[in-house]
Amino acid sequence: MANAVQSYHHGDLRSALIEAATARLSEHGVDSLSLRKLAEDAGVSRTAPYHHFKDKSALLSAIAAKGFSDWHSAAKRIFEQEEKTPSARFREFVHEYIGYAADNPEMYELMFGRTIWQNQAATNDLKDVAFPCFQFQVTMTRYWQDKELLPNNQDALRLAQVTWGTLHGIARLLIDGIYADSGHIDEMCNCAADLFMQKRG
Amino acid sequence: MANAVQSYHHGDLRSALIEAATARLSEHGVDSLSLRKLAEDAGVSRTAPYHHFKDKSALLSAIAAKGFSDWHSAAKRIFEQEEKTPSARFREFVHEYIGYAADNPEMYELMFGRTIWQNQAATNDLKDVAFPCFQFQVTMTRYWQDKELLPNNQDALRLAQVTWGTLHGIARLLIDGIYADSGHIDEMCNCAADLFMQKRG
DNA sequence: CGTTTTATCTTGACAGTGTCAACATAGCCT
DNA sequence: AGGCTATGTTGACACTGTCAAGATAAAACG
Incomplete structure (x- = not known):
């Protein structure tokens, strides 16, 4: 589950995003939190997160x-x-x-x-x-x-x-x-x- | 001073920006405060404010x-x-x-x-x-x-x-x-x- | 007065951002 | 096998702050 192979589908993008976002949040603050960067870090395209969160604040809400x-x-x-x-x-x-x-x-x-x-x-x-x-x-x-x-x-x-x-x-x-x-x-x-x-x- | 004629130089852009920004702030919140919009409202180009404020937060500080x-x-x-x-x-x-x-x-x-x-x-x-x-x-x-x-x-x-x-x-x-x-x-x-x-x- | 310096304003450009629309692929269900 | 759904992709749009380089007005100075 965690170590999903790199395929078309990420495997557990939702959790990965929350995790990465939480880490980045603690380190650099909420202002430097961009969906695009998170997506890139997760090895996924810019708009992929939108299939798991309605918008940016939905991600923040989850965190x-x-x-x-x-x-x-x-x-x-x-x-x-x-x-x-x-x-x-x-x-x-x-x-x-x-x-x-x-x-x-x-x-x-x-x-x-x-x-x-x-x-x-x-x-x-x-x-x-x-x-x-x-x-x-x-x-x-x-x-x-x-x-x-x-x-x-x-x-x-x-x-x-x-x-x-x-x-x-x-x-x-x-x-x-x-x-x-x-x-x-x-x-x-x-x-x-x-x-x-x-x-x- | 307040009613400066519309010329190449605004007359008192600094005050005008602070005033407009304060009004817009109260009405729509700090998040909807953009330097570009303020400049446009003041009838001036996008970068004109930079001759009066180092950057956006300098404007906010003034307010x-x-x-x-x-x-x-x-x-x-x-x-x-x-x-x-x-x-x-x-x-x-x-x-x-x-x-x-x-x-x-x-x-x-x-x-x-x-x-x-x-x-x-x-x-x-x-x-x-x-x-x-x-x-x-x-x-x-x-x-x-x-x-x-x-x-x-x-x-x-x-x-x-x-x-x-x-x-x-x-x-x-x-x-x-x-x-x-x-x-x-x-x-x-x-x-x-x-x-x-x-x-x- | 003319000239030069300074303050102010302009357009052009760049790198970002969130988000929508349209399309592609993979996996699951029947 | 066929189709539905979840998930991922590229392209595009409208924004944002900010820098660089050039234009113009006003003020300072000879």
């Missing part, structure tokens, strides 16, 4: 979908560590979130950036994977509210939007190199966690 | 610089309303920030997006205008810490990064249409403000 799937698993794994205190898990989640974004900036940018979300560019497949991720954020928020880590006089959805917004915003400031450098990631995470949980001097 | 300048003024105006309580000003700032982003999504995206900040694309002129804006965020944070609105056991810079990150993140979630719709802006702003200031039930 992002994989990212959401992975991210969802990671979040769940942290959240469900029942041997740790809720507080510890919350802190870990914050660090993990920002860490993921900092370590995979281009992937994060793709997943949570406007490229695939604006103009209804997001595939239904993508939405099916992404929405449960968003919902999970609410689930976690409600749990942390129950544990009195987060204020429980706030609507869970709003609070989830705000807490996630914070992580998202810090991630983006870091990724885009605005006003924050990667040398102080841990400090920023701790500051954010302190702010949310009510531990104050 | 963003204007945005930062305006934004800085607005922030200052709110912050310096001494007849209002610090708490009221803080709340107003939060609403104003998110409101600006929601009302001018494309401009916000340009100013705080990766388009002009990645790859050292930002002009020195832009940095000169933007950095004081960033610094002002720290100044305000320190003030609010002094007034005991924000926790003063945190480093002002970190806290500024986190609070601004929150606003930035919420703004982006809204703009990009992820997980948040514009119908609940005020609720989200209040939730964020409540969370930062220590008013909890």
